[in-house]
Amino acid sequence: MSEIMVVAEHRRGELTPATFEVIAAAVELKQANDMTVTVVVLAQDPSDFGGQVSVAGVDKVVNATVSVSEFQNDIYETVIDAMIDTRKPSVVLLSHSIDAWGYAPALAVRRQCGFTTDVFELRYDGDNLVATRAAYSEKMHVELDFPGKDTVLITLRGNIFKPIEETSTPLVTSFEVPTIEARTEHIGFIEPDSTGDVDITQAESMLSIGRGVAEEDNVEQFAELADAMGFTLGCSRPIADSGWLPKSRQVGQSGKTVSNCNVYLAFGISGSVQHMAGMKHVPNIIAVNTDAEASIFTIARYGVVADMFDIAEELKNHFV
Amino acid sequence: MKILVPVKQVATVDEDCEMREDGKDVDLDYLDYELNEWDEYSWEEAVRLKETHGNEVEIVPVTVGPESAEDGLRRCLAKGGERAIRVWDDALEASDPIAVARVLAKLVQRENADLVLAGTLSSDHGFAATGVAVAGLLGWAHAAVVSQLNISPGTARITLRRELEEGLEEEITVRCPAVLTIQLGINEPRYASLRGIKQAKAKPLEVLSHSDLGLDDTEVGESGSLSRVRRMFAPERGQAELIEGTAAEQASRIAEIIKEATGGLQ
Numbered sequence: 001m002s003e004i005m006v007v008a009e010h011r012r013g014e015l016t017p018a019t020f021e022v023i024a025a026a027v028e029l030k031q032a033n034d035m036t037v038t039v040v041v042l043a044q045d046p047s048d049f050g051g052q053v054s055v056a057g058v059d060k061v062v063n064a065t066v067s068v069s070e071f072q073n074d075i076y077e078t079v080i081d082a083m084i085d086t087r088k089p090s091v092v093l094l095s096h097s098i099d100a101w102g103y104a105p106a107l108a109v110r111r112q113c114g115f116t117t118d119v120f121e122l123r124y125d126g127d128n129l130v131a132t133r134a135a136y137s138e139k140m141h142v143e144l145d146f147p148g149k150d151t152v153l154i155t156l157r158g159n160i161f162k163p164i165e166e167t168s169t170p171l172v173t174s175f176e177v178p179t180i181e182a183r184t185e186h187i188g189f190i191e192p193d194s195t196g197d198v199d200i201t202q203a204e205s206m207l208s209i210g211r212g213v214a215e216e217d218n219v220e221q222f223a224e225l226a227d228a229m230g231f232t233l234g235c236s237r238p239i240a241d242s243g244w245l246p247k248s249r250q251v252g253q254s255g256k257t258v259s260n261c262n263v264y265l266a267f268g269i270s271g272s273v274q275h276m277a278g279m280k281h282v283p284n285i286i287a288v289n290t291d292a293e294a295s296i297f298t299i300a301r302y303g304v305v306a307d308m309f310d311i312a313e314e315l316k317n318h319f320v
Numbered sequence: 321m322k323i324l325v326p327v328k329q330v331a332t333v334d335e336d337c338e339m340r341e342d343g344k345d346v347d348l349d350y351l352d353y354e355l356n357e358w359d360e361y362s363w364e365e366a367v368r369l370k371e372t373h374g375n376e377v378e379i380v381p382v383t384v385g386p387e388s389a390e391d392g393l394r395r396c397l398a399k400g401g402e403r404a405i406r407v408w409d410d411a412l413e414a415s416d417p418i419a420v421a422r423v424l425a426k427l428v429q430r431e432n433a434d435l436v437l438a439g440t441l442s443s444d445h446g447f448a449a450t451g452v453a454v455a456g457l458l459g460w461a462h463a464a465v466v467s468q469l470n471i472s473p474g475t476a477r478i479t480l481r482r483e484l485e486e487g488l489e490e491e492i493t494v495r496c497p498a499v500l501t502i503q504l505g506i507n508e509p510r511y512a513s514l515r516g517i518k519q520a521k522a523k524p525l526e527v528l529s530h531s532d533l534g535l536d537d538t539e540v541g542e543s544g545s546l547s548r549v550r551r552m553f554a555p556e557r558g559q560a561e562l563i564e565g566t567a568a569e570q571a572s573r574i575a576e577i578i579k580e581a582t583g584g585l586q
């Protein structure tokens with residue numbers, strides 16, 4: 001039976017939530033195609049995580065003891081490469097995470113295995129693995145296959161596959177790690193500077209601004225409107241990068257996910273994949289944008305194609 | 321120190337676009353191009369290094385793409401750098417990011433570069449793969465999603481910050497030579513001056529084919545790729561319920577929706 005290998009990912013002593021999504025995707029693929037699922041854990045003490053990755057559907061856990069506590073790209077690349085040599089999995093699944101961006105492509109070229117990234121649907125068509133991902137800023141979808149490849153390495157998009165709650169008791173083995181020369185060295189983590197600012201992940205109602213705000217001087221009126229409405233002010237990446245609002249207000253992949261939000265009023269946000277990753281789950285998204293084709297209208301519940309300044313001005317009258 | 325900066329033109333599709341006959345891509349007539357946003361930042365980083373270190377540093381923007389991709393290279397040259405390189409021929413059609421990386425790695429070797437600054441990802445297809453694949457092909461050290469960078473020419477190690485999830489950053493050192501992929505926000509890209517734009521037109525732009533770089537046909541295009549496109553299609557997409565009317569009417573309706581959703585909370 002062919003194997004699906006999942007690489008567990010952890011940071012600062014905790015498995016990432018995405019790891020459980022990737023395991024869920026592997027179990028789904030296994031069940032449809034009579035395969036096995038092996039989760040590999042690279043850590044200074046893999047037993048810290050062994051129990052947690054023992055999710056229902058996982059057949060085996062392979063522990064590899066490595067010299068570093070945090071992610072290091074040469075170590076991940078070399079150990080996974082050696083494991084593929086030994087285990088010959090048909091599919092290797094990683095999260096489409098920053099850490100995976102940092103080694104998956106190098107691993108793929110080293111092995112010349114099948115490879116693609118940011119996949120949100122996986123299936124077999126006969127013997128061919130078919131992966132679906134987006135193209136042209138999500139306007140299109142593409143189906144890819146990997147002819148002639150015995151192993152295919154895939155990174156999976158987040159928030160697509162639902163983690164499995166049930167547990168299991170997989171067979172646990174360990175893997176002897178080859179000697180590795182690490183060419184990068186982790187010095188330390190730097191926490192986002194959010195001293196004294198609100199925690200937008202707790203906000204239930206948000207008013208968020210994007211590029212459409214155009215100038216720093218225009219930010220204030222939206223801050224006032226948010227205040228009058230009792231909403232928390234957030235923003236998309238360009239606003240934080242410009243320093244118009246603190247980084248702690250940024251919604252999206254590299255900012256925060258607004259997990260408790262119920263109403264999200266987006267002014268002048270076109271909706272990049274990265275921004276939508278942090279807010280598309282919100283039940284009541286109201287998007288205001290001059291561009292009727294903006295991506296945000298495909299995930300918003302309500303859309304207003306209009307000048308954001310006109311709408312903001314009128315909206316003030318309703319919240320005094 | 322020679323720094324190569326791979327840049328690309330990203331495509332946006334028109335609404336109501338048509339597919340190519342083989343169904344594997346959008347008909348080219350329906351695509352508009354501009355320089356990838358991430359590459360504005362990687363090039364700016366290179367230009368700043370050049371400004372700080374003068375003759376110790378050479379910066380060269382390179383691209384893999386047809387003649388129209390020269391717009392992106394000229395855009396870079398308008399801000400700095402003295403020459404650019406473009407690689408293209410028909411065999412490069414249908415290259416995935418890995419096949420493109422193969423071309424870039426050969427360019428790095430040909431130019432004897434010491435550092436590659438690539439964009440972290442591209443806004444059209446978003447593989448986030450090309451830069452790190454170049455490093456893999458060269459056997460170089462690498463770091464992805466760099467948000468802060470301090471380089472002195474001739475240094476054996478570079479200290480930098482990587483941007484991780486949820487606003488967290490990591491400080492690491494990386495051995496040289498290296499490939500670094502640059503994140504948005506690392507700097508503030510400048511606008512080109514009119515004089516710069518004019519000068520860029522006269523700067524040399526070398527055009528090469530894959531065979532000029534010693535690559536054979538099987539190493540590029542579909543056969544040099546690690547994936548193959550079966551088909552491309554327009555997905556069913558959600559569509560927001562549009563609120564019509566004057567600004568005043570639209571705002572009233574928004575207020576109503578908000579009051580309903582928040583249970584009158586203000």
